[in-house]
Amino acid sequence: MTNDTANIPYSDESILAVRGMNVDIRVPAGTLHAVTNSAFHVDRGETLCIVGESGCGKSITSLAVMGLLPGNATVTADVLKFEGRDLLSMSQKQLSALRGNRMGMIFQDPMTSLNPVYTIGNQMQEIYVRHGKGNAAQAKDRAIYLLEKVGITAAESRLGQYPHQLSGGLRQRVMIAMMLMNDPVLIIADEPTTALDVTIQAQILHLLADLQKEFNMALILITHDLGVVARIADRVAVMYAGYMVETGSSDEVFNAPMHPYTQGLIDCIPIPGKTERGALLGSIPGIVPALVGDQEGCMFRNRCDFAQEVCGTGIIERKALGEQRGYRCVIGPEQAQANLQASRAQAAVAAGE
């Protein structure tokens, strides 16, 4: 496969740098191409959001970085570097020395992500002691300090509690505090607020953003919620069917989306004060294609209003618009913007009727 992501620049200081990453999973029906030619990087103090709908490969991407994929998955990449060290050439032992230590991960469902039979304190101390940061007493002090940091009152008494005694929002805070025990440089949060109520969601996101600033970490936030992305991301990568179809800064992607998928996705969301009440929303017809077996052309073409014959063949090249800005579509940037204006005008007319 020709690789058009190799020339996207990244700095030596980047905490995590990925270029040309593929994840293939063996399934009974064949090979599932979960992630294809993926490229991203994240620096200290920076928030990268990977956004996409279910099955687009965003969670697989994060698990690949953490080295947590199941045995039937294979990861290949031109570059997969964490703090300048090649992750692909590391042994499982070396990887597990990094996990929970230099990089932490927060999962979607706080109700099931903590072990029900051990206390909060036990689970928080364990990660500290395991990575040789100190003894149990020091771990306890650090745990109390961090629980207070994430806004949990009566931190010391919480250490003796079991997960089922806490609400979902509190558990997610515990999870965050636990992953901060060893001062990681990278936090990957996979849908950290999806299972929570809207009011709790805003708090947790705020907490993550504040902690990231305070500890000067790199944050990769994985979500399907464009609202979350727009509000928290520095840079955004939009994924569809295993491909990163559009990348850029948050402002660029949301204010001037180039890829028809990104454009359609943004138009799907009603915005109070902007979208007319009761009018029809923009929508993307059809469903996500199956990713098993050989692929050719653009994976979005079956659902795309602007699909042409060329979309069905070969590899769709990434069009670079700036250092980090790019998208994977045959339509040129001017035409893409014109298409966006035209479809929005059409929607406005339809709404006016």
Place this chain on the structure above:
Amino acid sequence: MNADAPVLECRDVSRTFMIGKGPFVQKKPLRAVQDVSLSIERGEVLAVVGESGCGKTTLAKMLLGLLPPSGGEIFFEGVPLSSVDRNAVSRRIQPVFQDPYSSLNPRKTLASIISLPLDVHKIGTPEERKRRVEEIMELVGLPRRLLYSYPSQLSGGQRQRVAIARALAIKPEILVCDEPTSALDVSVQAQILNLLQELREELNLTYVFISHNLAVVEHMSSRVAVMYLGRLIEFGTAAQVFDDPKHPYTSALLDSVLTPEPQYGLPEITTMGREFPNPLNPPPGCAFHPRCPKAMDVCSQAQPQPADENGRLLECHLYGEETAAA
């Protein structure tokens, strides 16, 4: 039946569950819905919003007649729902549920799922039912070819279309949609919302639309009922509630809506930082006061009474007679 009466009306409806298992555990009352009064006019979309555990799903079950209220009464066109035959209710009010995976029986074909209401009420001959099923499938955008497919062969959005088709099969007047799109992807959510909008106009339906997603609610509804811990705390037209929220909880909910507008950044929600209270042990007075930025002394002492504020209903000590008197 009274034609002028609201199509559905709740008067002081409450539902209490006794929580606790076994003969030796003391049961605690969980007041899932408390003294809710609201009306639904023909042809409108009434939205019920609130966080999980606020009682909106219990209210939906009561409106469907699946759960009797433990206090108050629900009226259907002016007639108490409890006096209406269960079958008559089911012919006129139908549900659409949140999870399209659990709402369809995995062992049945689409044909038998969609025709279930017709079969139960013995409407028409088998051929007529089949024709009706095909007709309704086309209406919700399902190709006829899928007639004998199983739910496991469909995507989430397709399944939700099946659920809508089943609800519409016996031509009901009211659909109670309980979080109909929250299990779906954004692009599919838009498809389903559009479908619901079109069906409503075309079939002259009335919707009770339950959701926690305020952006969706604002888009869909004509009137909005905001619930907190079982109580109706604000109830007015969509314009009233969304353009000028009065209750501090409604404002907080609106503030926490995250739209894809990068210029705004994350909202500051300070007092909402407190956790949602335990419904088994609700705070005294106004249940929202521990999280309320405008809480006063009275809020922790007395339960505010519903007050009419320019045609909208509000339950807050900031409004109504108390403040008027002060």
Place this chain on the structure above:
Amino acid sequence: MAQFLLQRLTISLLVAVTVSIIGFSLLRLSGDLAAELAGEDATAEEIAQVAKSYGLDRPFHIQYLDWVGKALQGDLGRSLFTNEPVLELITTRLPVTVQLATYSLILALLVALPLGVLAAMKQNTWIDRLALSIAVFGQAIPSFWFALLMILFFGVILRWLPISGTDTWRHFIMPTITLSTFAMPQFMRLTRTGMLDVLESDFIRTARAKGLSPMIVLWKHALRNAVLPVVSLAAVAFGFLIGGSFIVESIFAVNGVGFLALESIIRQDFPVVQSIVVFISFVYIVLTLLSDLINAQLDPRIRLN
């Protein structure tokens, strides 16, 4: 926790009462007890007299309460056959049965737990298939036949092991193996599925994301959750092993409670049979209660709710 305990105790008591009623009626099912006691060529008058002297002419529930009252004082009646007190018969034979059941339980767990864990970790490999085959084998083999085959092979052809009696530890080898094949497959399957479920759970992924070593993930985080159901089964299985030991006991001439039960059934010695049935049920009830307590101790969700 106290409520949980109280609830379990009440249920156990209710079950115990019901089981004792069923056990008591077993005796009545066997026909006219008075006629049997009076002897084969007793006249109707003599039978009536016997019935009266044993209190058999009273209503059923009075007889039951009478029986319960005596049983609570340790009087379980006498054997129709040997005229020995039933309690004495059972207590002298119980130790060897308990010994045999304990050995078998330990052997079954020693084989099944590691095998189950290994099978789950190496799912769909040859180890997994081997473990499942052993389980199917153990489930399907008729234990009386398996016992006979072992006698034939190890006792008669190879002459390695004694084929009957309980004199030395070597006498226990074949009975223990036979009895444990009965319980082993269940333990194996339960450990395997429990482990498979746990290994797929979110908190195991969390433990791995924390960088814990595979050994700690397995021993600390996975196993404790996976063995919760095995603990319950172990208690139940112990009751089953005592109840099912008669096959093994009769074939290897182990003079335990099971053998006594079988002899008594064949001799239609129902006071003994009824006492053994009720006794074993009570053992089972106490064991399940115990396993609930252990489970509550292992699982804070039960203990603290």
Place this chain on the structure above:
Amino acid sequence: MAPQDQAASQTANGFTAEEFEVEAPSPREVMRRRAKRHFGLIIGGSVVSITIVCAVFAPLIAPFDPFEQDLTRRLINPVWGEGGTWAHPLGTDGFGRDLLSRLIFGARISLTIGFFAASIAAVVGSIIGMIGGYFGGRVDAVVMYLINCKLALPPILVALSVVSVFGGTIPVLIAVLAALFWDRYAVVTRSVTQQIRNQDFIAAAQAAGCSKSRIILSEVLPNLTNQIIVIASLEMAVAILVEAVLSFFGLGVQPPTPSWGLMVSEGRDFMFFKPYLITIPGLAIFILVIAINMMGDGVRDITAPEGRN
């Protein structure tokens, strides 16, 4: 209405036919495909089918009358043993009866008792379990209490006692075994029904006006059939084993009826010098029970939602 209809469906989805193509096979098709690749199911199924054929056509297949004694032809070794003859491929027993013929007729006993005991237990246990699981509360408490009582009684001892009182006829054996093995159906159907009961499709059926019995029979039961079949096959195997145990101890099927358990018992007197008398009938039980187990496991595998193959 019609033109409106059309307009609506166009704007509602604007789908082309291709996007709604169902690529996934139907559940039945998936089952069929998995069954074809399932080694255990094929082997187990074949053995069980052969046994059924033997049992049904026993009089036509068996070379001899299984009851006919011939003291001149006692204890002839099987064909591979010393003095074996093709006239009696598996040899003869202590009464000179042909072992093969007795084995073939014995399949009838095993299968009849196993099948009817498992089926009756399935009906009783599943009804109890579904009722407990569906209605919950007090009804469920009663069901749990019944199950607990059943579990507390030592099954085989009770079976032995009851059979010793009522005699070892086939109807008695079936009734006793069914009464002893309903609990596993009840436990499984109860817990599955509890899960299903909370699914939205039950609420949808209620909202459509279905009666309780209709919901249990047409919404809940179809989701249980696979599990019930799996348990039934496993319980059938257990029932066959228990019947063999009872007969082995002389409390089951009475001689001279050819039951496999009884044959092992009869062979026990000669086992030290004619081991085939116990190995052959024992092997028959073992193979049939393994085959039924393999079939049961196979059914579970091919009907499992995610497919374990």
